[in-house]
Amino acid sequence: MAQESLTPELERTVAAAADAAPAVAALDPRDRAAALVAVADALEEHRTELVEIGTTETGLTTARLNGELTRTAVQLRMFADTAIAGDEVDARIDEADTEYALGARPDVRRMHLPLGPILNFAASNFPFAFSVAGGDTASALAAGCPVIVKAHSGHPELSDATAQVVGDALRGAGMPAGTFGLIHGQENGVAVLQDPRIMAGAFTGSIAAGRRLADIAAARPTPIPFFGELGSVNPVFVTTAAVAERADDLASGLVTSVSGSAGQLCTKPGFVFLPEGHGLDAAIASAAENVAEHRMLGPRIASGFARRRDEILAADGVRVIADGGVRLDDDEQGWVTATVVAVSLDDFRRNHDALIEEAFGPLTIIVETPAGTDLASLLPEFFAGNLTGTVHLSAEEAAGSTGNRAELAALVGALSRQVGRVLFNGWPTGVAVTPAMQHGGPWPATTNDSSTSVGSAAIQRFVRPVAYQNAPEAFLPAALHDDNPLGVPQRRSPAGDSTTWGDAARR
Template identity: 50%
Template sequence: MNTTPRLTEPEETPEELESLLAAATTAAADWGRRSPHDRADALSAVADALDAEGQSLIIEAMRETGLTEGRLTGELKRTTVQLRMFAEELRDGSYLRIALDRQDPDFVLGPRPDLRRWLTPLGPVLVYAASNFPFAFSVAGGDTASALAAGCPVLLKAHPGHPETSRKTAGLVRSALQSAGAPEGTFALLTGRQAGVSALRDPRIAAGAFTGSVAGGRALFDIASSRPNPIPFFGELGSVNPAMVTSGAERERGEQIAAGFVGSFTLGTGQFCTKPGILLLPRGSELPKRIAELAQNVPPARMLTSAIADRYRERTTELADIPGVEVLARGSEHADPSDIPQVSPTVLHAGSVADLLSEPALLEENFGPCAVIAEYDADEDLRAAISAVPGTLTVTAHLAGQPDDAERQLVSGLVALAASRSGRVLFDEWPTGLAVTPAQQHGGPYPATTAVSHTSVGTAAIDRFLRPVTYQNAPEFLLPEALRESNPLGLPRSTHQPGASQDWAPPQ
């Protein structure tokens, strides 16, 4: 069944692009003003439509990406669960953060007018689909779901790695939205590479969202930031996700840790942004040997696209050739009927933490089934390693179940440092397999993301596409329903009563 996906997709003509941008702009005024409940119903309808066509979507995605049925079934479920989760967020309404300041003639700084603040949609959003999640970070993925939930029309630049899956999904999204009464232009697909760049320069686009490489994401971020009117660009780029193991943890469950690590860095053939790319082990650890053995037993698997495979081959060779780097397991490349190569895992040993830190290339993401091990002697090594790693999505620590005093001290000093370099700090688990839930954080300092204050996974992802607007002294008939005194939508609000400000006054 496998055939090579076309990697160059048809370009939209300037007229076609103009018509898509115009439609999205017209839709923005309407879609953005629908009640949260209306948008929730539309998102649920999209989820239902994708579930109903799940079988054919999965078959198409298997053909185009080489991913397994099991993986794609789980990913499609995640995608529709995500859509329903945002629908629930809309029905709850607290995402609007409605705040009412009551008129207060005795306000400490002089009479205060009636002020009503809420969050409103930014406007049309341009979403770039990722290669590695043909459903969950693609056409109907988290960026699309959160932007539509926020009230923003979406122009979706398809990834050329799964063009037919994208078209099929887009058709389902469009018809479900239409049946649910969403305005024409609420969602549209772009396939052209140049059209994807031109659209980002268009003044009508209000934000961009991207998941992909540092080079690609940075180029787009630079375009978004250097426009005559710069716009927010939510890029989720590269991450090395360092993990460390204490000697207590190794003594207690070394085998389990080795197996868990290999399972995590080779999951999805290493093509996850949460892949643990660096493992820090105590000096003299037995784990490198065991990890190499386990990695050698992982069967080769197809990479997502030829471009990713080429880049991975190049980067892995570059790292393996660094003087002093030992190749513990040398991955091999195999032909695949798709013409996109299959690869097996590579494990590199950089030596000491000092050796690791002396080569910046070892600290950069290598997208694919390759991991780098280094050994630490003292607390300072770990501190130095975590400090030197570029901004990362995650930092992982494996500890003993009952850490002794030395281990407690070692780790206590590292946790805050890890939090300052990442968006998620995790213990005794592995960073792949991200829960899509309210308290999730998928983000981090650059280059993990271009927008450190946000997440691209979990309900808080909706915040990216919202901005505050305050109405001052507005007559009831001119207020959006959500802000009216009668609260016809029954939304949660926080209210600041008159007289509450006297504590702020200077002492007499």
């Protein structure tokens, strides 16, 4: 079934992944977990050299990249625990039942099995955590799937160096050859995505590129799921009472969130709705002056940001609060600080088309709302899906004891319909890597919002359900054995259960 269009090198990589798939799937989850921990340990052993390459290639600071490498190692270890816990297996056992409501019921047992080879398109802005050994790779390996990473062109050397560390660690841990592969080049990525042996795709990047790849995945003779994490403008809503309570904290928190990593984060707050007359201009300007100049990831991203920033500054009614600028150096690298502008709600509505598109860099737009504005209605009016939405409340409002409680609940409800994560009294950058994290949201935040790309639930993207009916134990996967040797959560439906269906709902 090899595609003729693959080069010999790509063919070897894809064939190796396909050949490895049954063996990787059949491994005891503890063996997969041990391999993930071995990768985490190896990354930390090679920390100094990897961070050095990364700093040179991306312009991100040593502190940031050290933190990101730590995050990458921690999430590999989290997924090791996730694989052992086996929540994603969702093991269900229906006991055979001669008294079943629809005639005798067989013994049916259902679990989730790994999909097979996954193609993971790495991101530019997280050269460790969303790249070669990042969350997509870790979650797919934890699920029991071989992974092919398409390296991002922004850090090819780091990708090769990381792949060497990952490959060696996996081999050392006894994982089958073909468990992990690395490829370079956009066209190669598209060719592999179209190969029938690839069972799912993951991606972190722009809306345009993500849409193109998602369309390719959907149009294949055999369509596959494609989990793209794309753009987001992350609206923030601040109440009058919150401004009155902590103006300076809000100003400095906003500037820190907008300018961190030169604003090159998919969770950067792009729009902040503040009450008219908020009086934060001076505090914001002052906080922005203290932001150190930061190099952007590369010349293309810098020129794109400069262009987008110019468009926003040229729009009618835009007032500049902090003018971060973009300075190009002799290598055409862009150096930036924070740009903060403000616009009235009326002007925002009039110039919506010019203002709404994401500026990928350290810029945010404050929208000043008149008293009495129905904030909940602004969400469907102005925004499509987003990764996050944030509400800043006063202590009294948070307690639910103020007169505007219903309005605030309506705002939270509207957010929950349009975003993947609703934050209170914080800032959306700095995504915690935890079991309950949700990093994903309605289009165009992601191409598929049934799951997350951060946190342990991300493992669910790479499994599918299979049921076994009247299976002898000799041919049943261990997760479905009655004595539960893997200790996974099992949901048993005892014989006789159907006799009470519907009763709980009758009052």
